[in-house]
Amino acid sequence: MITGRRGWVSCGGALLIGWGVCVEAQNITPGTPSSCSGRFPPVTCLEHGFSFNNGAADETTVLAPASIVGKLAGEAAGSQVALAPDPQDASSDDDAPLPGSKDELFGTEKGADAQGQKSSAVSFRGFLENRTAYTYADPAHWSRAVTYVQLGASGQSGDNLKWKVTARADVDPVYIWSNFYNEAVKQDQRANFLFEETYVDASLGNWDLRIGRQQIVWGEVVGLFVADVVSAQNQLEFILPPFDIIRIPQWAARGEYFFGDSHLELIWIPYPTYNNIGKPGADFYPVQTPPPAGYSQTFLGEVQPDRTLANTNYGLRLSTLKSGWDVSAFYYSSEDAAPTFIRNVVQTPTPTVVYQPVHDRIWQVGGTLGKAFGSVVFHAETVYTSGREYEVTQLTQPNGVVPQNTLEYIVSVDFTLPKDLFLNVQLFQTIFFNHNPDLLYPAYGTGASVLLRGKLGPKLEPEILWIQGFNPSQNLIRPRLTWRPATNWRASVGVDIFNGPITTQLGRFNDRDRVYAEVRFDF
Numbered sequence: 001m002i003t004g005r006r007g008w009v010s011c012g013g014a015l016l017i018g019w020g021v022c023v024e025a026q027n028i029t030p031g032t033p034s035s036c037s038g039r040f041p042p043v044t045c046l047e048h049g050f051s052f053n054n055g056a057a058d059e060t061t062v063l064a065p066a067s068i069v070g071k072l073a074g075e076a077a078g079s080q081v082a083l084a085p086d087p088q089d090a091s092s093d094d095d096a097p098l099p100g101s102k103d104e105l106f107g108t109e110k111g112a113d114a115q116g117q118k119s120s121a122v123s124f125r126g127f128l129e130n131r132t133a134y135t136y137a138d139p140a141h142w143s144r145a146v147t148y149v150q151l152g153a154s155g156q157s158g159d160n161l162k163w164k165v166t167a168r169a170d171v172d173p174v175y176i177w178s179n180f181y182n183e184a185v186k187q188d189q190r191a192n193f194l195f196e197e198t199y200v201d202a203s204l205g206n207w208d209l210r211i212g213r214q215q216i217v218w219g220e221v222v223g224l225f226v227a228d229v230v231s232a233q234n235q236l237e238f239i240l241p242p243f244d245i246i247r248i249p250q251w252a253a254r255g256e257y258f259f260g261d262s263h264l265e266l267i268w269i270p271y272p273t274y275n276n277i278g279k280p281g282a283d284f285y286p287v288q289t290p291p292p293a294g295y296s297q298t299f300l301g302e303v304q305p306d307r308t309l310a311n312t313n314y315g316l317r318l319s320t321l322k323s324g325w326d327v328s329a330f331y332y333s334s335e336d337a338a339p340t341f342i343r344n345v346v347q348t349p350t351p352t353v354v355y356q357p358v359h360d361r362i363w364q365v366g367g368t369l370g371k372a373f374g375s376v377v378f379h380a381e382t383v384y385t386s387g388r389e390y391e392v393t394q395l396t397q398p399n400g401v402v403p404q405n406t407l408e409y410i411v412s413v414d415f416t417l418p419k420d421l422f423l424n425v426q427l428f429q430t431i432f433f434n435h436n437p438d439l440l441y442p443a444y445g446t447g448a449s450v451l452l453r454g455k456l457g458p459k460l461e462p463e464i465l466w467i468q469g470f471n472p473s474q475n476l477i478r479p480r481l482t483w484r485p486a487t488n489w490r491a492s493v494g495v496d497i498f499n500g501p502i503t504t505q506l507g508r509f510n511d512r513d514r515v516y517a518e519v520r521f522d523f
Contacts, residue, residue, distance in 0.1 A: 126151040126166075126523055131241070133496075133516035135283070141180045143283055143514060144237070146172040148245070150196065160203040164212075166196035182281040189236060189278065197249055208256045213249045216267060218317055218330055220368035220379050221412045226428070227330070227368050227381040230315070232273040232337040238284040238509065239476075240496055248273055250313075262320040269313035274304055274359060275338050287341060288508040291353045295345075300356035305335045311361075329367040336360045340389045343400030362387035375416040382409035392438035404439065407431045420455040440503070442471060459484050467506065474500025474507045492518040 126149070133144035152166035175181060175190035199212025219228030232248040234241070251271045257264040278285050280299040291297035305311040315332030339357035346352045366383035385408070389401035410428035417423055426449045435443035447470070453463055465478035480494030496514050500507025 122153050122155040124151065124153050124523075127520060128523075129242075129518065129520040131516065131518050133514045135512060135514040137511045137513040139180075139511070142174050142178060143512075144172065144516070145174045146170050152196065162201040163199070164201075165198045167193070167198075168196050169193045182279075184279040185282045189282065194248075206258050208258075210254045210256075211252075213251050214254065215247060215249045216252060216254065218328070218332075218368070219381060220326065220328070220370045221381055221410060221426070226408055226410050227328075227366050227383055229330075229332050229334075229364050229366070229383065230267070230269075230313075232275050234276045235286075236276060236278045236282065236284065248276065261322070262318065265317040265319070267313075267315050267317075269334070270309075271307065272305075272311070272313050272335050272337070274302075274335075277302075277339065277357065283512055284509065286339075286357075287355055289502055295351045295353050297353045297355070300354060302339060302357040303359070305359055305361075311335050324371050326370040327367070328369075329365075331363070331365050333363045334361075336362050336388065340401060341391065342389075343391060345395050345400075360387050360389055377414040379412040379414075380410065382407065390436075390439055390441070392436060393440065394438045397438070402436050402439070404436060405433045407433070422451070422453045424449070424451040426450075446470065469500065469504060469506060472501055472504055474498075474504040476506050488522045490518075490520045490522075 128150075129148045131144055131146050131148075133142075135141050135143040148168060148170045150166065150168040152164065154162070154164040156162040169192070171191045172189055175186045175188075178186070181189075195213050197212075197214055199210050199214050202209045216230040217228050218230060219226055221227070225231075225233075230250060230252075232250065234246050234248055239246070250269050250273050252267055252269045254268075255266045257266075280287070287299070313332070313334035315330060315334070317328055317330035319326065319328035321327075336359050338359075340360050341355045341357050344354045344356075346354055362385055364383055364385045366381065369378075369380040371378050384405070386405045388404065388406070389399075390404050391401050394400075408428070408430045410426055412424065412426040415423040415425075428447050428449075430441075430445040432439065432441065432443050449467070451465070453461075456462055461482040461484070463478075463480045463482065465476075465480070467476040467478075469475065475498075477497040477499075478494060480492055482490060482492040484490050494516055496512070496516065498506050498509040498512055500510070502508050502510065
């Protein structure tokens with residue numbers, strides 16, 4: 001269940017321990033899908049699988065009790081788990097209440113807009129953030145010095161029409177001046193610009209309509225991409241960046257209908273956005289394992305589906321609240337946001353393994369379940385996926401991949417403890433039906449996670465995250481200390497440590513251990 005065409009899948013489970021008042025987990029919304037594809041030789045795939053993220057939630061996520069599970073970076077098709085985001089939004093409250101309204105529960109509340117604003121006044125918000133990292137594992141090198149600038153504006157006209165425009169730019173001098181990376185990687189990561197949430201909202205009776213670039217969150221487990229199958233992901237740094245940096249919105253048309261305590265959601269994505277996996281040679285490119293002895297290795301460019309009506313994404317989701325239980329079911333058909341790496345072996349003139357990322361047409365059906373029992377909150381999610389392909393070790397297999405249907409589920413329990421402590425415990429599993437014996441992953445891939453966080457004084461938030469895979473053994477350890485000197489300011493320092501065999505989801509990044517520092521100002 002890690003990432004990569006079911007990357008974590010064969011990796012098994014993950015154990016997560018975190019200590020620190022990461023308001024994020026308490027003030028964020030559910031996550032998104034996961035899965036991982038195999039490769040020959042056994043290459044840990046991050047394309048499909050769970051991805052854990054310890055970052056900040058974005059302002060569009062619904063405020064819900066924190067749970068932490070997430071797919072490990074869906075670089076390639078499949079479910080992805082992302083660990084509960086970090087309270088990087090200074091406006092969040094450490095003691096986030098349970099949803100207090102239908103809009104809050106279903107994630108449709110528009111912040112200030114929902115408070116009855118009827119004027120045409122324009123409001124602005126955004127952030128400025130720097131993330132600098134030094135990879136100390138051999139070969140040692142500066143690996144990140146990126147500065148993000150995001151600015152958003154929102155307003156409304158009358159009672160029924162609202163709008164929002166958000167853009168973000170980033171620049172990284174490491175990829176301008178460093179000679180460590182190849183030219184393709186440097187050009188890809190030195191500077192970027194993208195529109196974040198940019199849409200128009202309209203209300204027509206019991207219908208709410210939204211057209212434009214938007215986050216569509218279907219998961220109920222904070223920080224975990226299991227049932228949250230719609231969003232694309234930024235995988236340039238695996239699962240390490242903040243939550244609001246990892247998630248990429250989709251250009252979509254969405255209609256939501258409310259009746260009683262129920263909620264119907266219809267979506268159509270005519271112009272799908274796909275995961276950003278970077279270029280070969282990047283620190284966290286999905287394929288890191290060297291080729292077999294006597295073979296060279298090369299990569300062809302990513303093939304994205306043509307922009308046709310047949311290649312659009314669509315789905316529906318029905319949610320209801322009964323006796324305190326929040327229940328939902330959904331269906332989603334899409335061009336997989338995460339790529340599958342097909343593989344061909346060329347024997348002449350030089351034996352070469354050739355990889356190329358492509359996107360499968362898949363369909364998914366799933367559901368979520370949640371209920372609060374006082375200070376204890378229970379969540380569960382499950383997703384059945386059909387149409388994904390996974391790599392096998394047989395060199396004679398055409399394209400090196402085979403189709404496999406999978407079932408993923410996760411059970412999560414949150415505990416609010418005395419003295420500002422928060423504990424989250426989760427169990428998740430991926431099941432391959434009609435398991436192909438040549439897959440890199442077992443028929444059953446199981447994982448578990450634990451997050452514990454607390455507070456040291458009014459401004460310091462120590463935290464340690466431990467992700468552990470059981471089959472085979474692998475882990476990611478992330479100690480971190482956050483300082484909040486003033487409202488809207490946050491500074492953090494931490495370490496990312498990878499361990500495990502090179503053929504595993506986490507172990508393939510054994511030589512990516514790094515120290516990092518972050519500074520962020522929200523406005």
